[in-house]
Amino acid sequence: MIDVPPKEWLSTVDAVRTAGFDYFDWLGCVDEIGRRDCFRIVLLVRNLAAKAEPMMLNCWLPRDDPRIDTVRTVYAGAAWHEREIAELFGVEFVGGDSRRLLLNPEFEGTPLRKDEVLAARTGLDWPGAKEPGETAASANRRRMVPPGVPDAAVWGDRDESQPAAEPAEVAESAGGRIRRRRT
Amino acid sequence: MSLPEPSHRWIRLIEPACTSCMICARECPSWCISIDSHTEPVEGLLAGARERTRNVLERFAIDWSLCMYCGICVDECPYDALEWVGDVTQPGSSSAALVEEMVEKSEATSR
Amino acid sequence: MAAISAEAANKPIIGRRFYELVDFQPMRTHRDLQEFPYNGLVSFGLDGEHYRGVMRWVDWYGDGSLYVLDVGLACCTLEFDAAAPATAGPLPGLDARAQVAIVISGTVTDRLAPAVAAVIDGCEQQAGRRPAVISFGACASSGGPYWDSYAVTKGVDQLVAVDAYVPGCPPPPEALAAVLDQLMGRVGS
Numbered sequence: 001m002i003d004v005p006p007k008e009w010l011s012t013v014d015a016v017r018t019a020g021f022d023y024f025d026w027l028g029c030v031d032e033i034g035r036r037d038c039f040r041i042v043l044l045v046r047n048l049a050a051k052a053e054p055m056m057l058n059c060w061l062p063r064d065d066p067r068i069d070t071v072r073t074v075y076a077g078a079a080w081h082e083r084e085i086a087e088l089f090g091v092e093f094v095g096g097d098s099r100r101l102l103l104n105p106e107f108e109g110t111p112l113r114k115d116e117v118l119a120a121r122t123g124l125d126w127p128g129a130k131e132p133g134e135t136a137a138s139a140n141r142r143r144m145v146p147p148g149v150p151d152a153a154v155w156g157d158r159d160e161s162q163p164a165a166e167p168a169e170v171a172e173s174a175g176g177r178i179r180r181r182r183t
Numbered sequence: 184m185s186l187p188e189p190s191h192r193w194i195r196l197i198e199p200a201c202t203s204c205m206i207c208a209r210e211c212p213s214w215c216i217s218i219d220s221h222t223e224p225v226e227g228l229l230a231g232a233r234e235r236t237r238n239v240l241e242r243f244a245i246d247w248s249l250c251m252y253c254g255i256c257v258d259e260c261p262y263d264a265l266e267w268v269g270d271v272t273q274p275g276s277s278s279a280a281l282v283e284e285m286v287e288k289s290e291a292t293s294r
Numbered sequence: 295m296a297a298i299s300a301e302a303a304n305k306p307i308i309g310r311r312f313y314e315l316v317d318f319q320p321m322r323t324h325r326d327l328q329e330f331p332y333n334g335l336v337s338f339g340l341d342g343e344h345y346r347g348v349m350r351w352v353d354w355y356g357d358g359s360l361y362v363l364d365v366g367l368a369c370c371t372l373e374f375d376a377a378a379p380a381t382a383g384p385l386p387g388l389d390a391r392a393q394v395a396i397v398i399s400g401t402v403t404d405r406l407a408p409a410v411a412a413v414i415d416g417c418e419q420q421a422g423r424r425p426a427v428i429s430f431g432a433c434a435s436s437g438g439p440y441w442d443s444y445a446v447t448k449g450v451d452q453l454v455a456v457d458a459y460v461p462g463c464p465p466p467p468e469a470l471a472a473v474l475d476q477l478m479g480r481v482g483s
Binding site: 249 | 429432435436437438439441449451457458459460461462463465466468469472473476
């Protein structure tokens with residue numbers, strides 16, 4: 001895995017292709033919230049003729065302003081992968097195709113970010129919220145929350161005197177998918 | 184070569200074994216199990232023994248329109264109160280008809 | 295395409311490099327796509343565009359009494375394939391008493407939902423009668439295990455009236471055959 005600074009992304013990818021890695025495999029994005037305040041764009045390309053290991057390139061983008069050059073001029077197949085990342089993570093590909101790929105034009109939100117809460121689960125009463133021996137979940141007792149739903153004190157029912165929860169806090173509360181910092 | 188009899192087609196509740204512990208409802212990834220229960224005091228204790236209660240199951244329902252037949256509920260039940268059977272789950276004319284109530288309402292539970 | 299050398303074929307696969315396993319070549323597509331006759335065409339409009347497609351129906355009992363169309367969206371369509379007693383073909387001219395059924399097999403996503411509705415409308419026009427709509431499997435009935443997704447329609451009954459809901463993930467092929475038999479009043483045959 002090679003880390004590439006955002007400014008050098010397009011030139012590095014172009015150089016990699018020229019070096020013989022002309023088979024585009026995939027382009028993905030990882031939300032590294034909780035570990036670094038970044039999105040990590042990952043590109044995997046192969047050199048089929050040389051029977052070598054595939055090349056994986058990483059580019060770390062700041063989470064509050066994720067912009068990166070498009071590589072669809074180098075690998076045409078990357079265009080769809082970039083469109084998917086753009087609509088699901090909210091990453092901007094400079095010079096890229098800005099059309100939606102999978103989501104409806106009216107869809108709002110960036111669902112694959114880890115601080116995006118799954119509204120359907122949060123809105124519905126969880127059958128498992130009841131305790132053994134209950135017919136209706138009692139309001140006063142502290143209830144279990146299911147995976148995917150953040151703690152009410154963090155997101156759904158937060159004390160109004162407190163500021164809004166940090167994205168990392170919401171992501172951590174919603175299901176533990178967030179990775180801890182290594183200290 | 185003969186194929187084995189199909190067995191993982193429907194899930195059945197063994198009501199006497201269920202203690203309303205809620206584990207199946209909590210582990211179900213599709214949220215398709217609904218359980219209602221209440222507590223009742225245990226009768227016939229020795230004189231001077233502290234009061235004990237037990238759970239009485241009132242309602243156990245699986246919404247088959249959501250169930251993905253993963254079998255987590257069957258695996259997780261600590262009392263083996265759920266089992267796979269080989270009959271096919273019945274279709275229905277509405278999605279509400281696919282909610283199967285597995286506890287018969289009786290005098291005791293409808294208090 | 296891919297070829298494994300004799301020497302490579304004898305070694306265990308685990309721990310070996312990808313390039314040791316196959317002589318990999320990118321797939322060529324659609325070289326040999328055959329032209330098929332354009333009868334049985336269904337056409338419908340969607341988002342201002344005009345679409346045409348060949349819909350293929352299964353003559354379920356072999357006697358022209360019931361034609362069944364599969365809207366194959368996901369895994370349940372494999373169970374439809376297993377249940378179908380014949381290969382599908384374009385819809386011929388129908389007897390006045392013939393019935394038609396549309397089976398929605400699989401997850402309806404919000405993006406695809408208008409297309410599913412348009413296909414059902416187009417098929418109703420083509421057949422000249424209202425089809426029985428069968429929601430096959432958990433996803434088509436309610437969204438199934440994906441009910442909580444940001445992208446899934448919670449059941450095809452959000453788009454169209456459904457006559458029968460078949461639970462299962464996926465339902466066994468016998469379940470579809472039984473539902474169609476019931477629909478046709480052929481229970482027990």
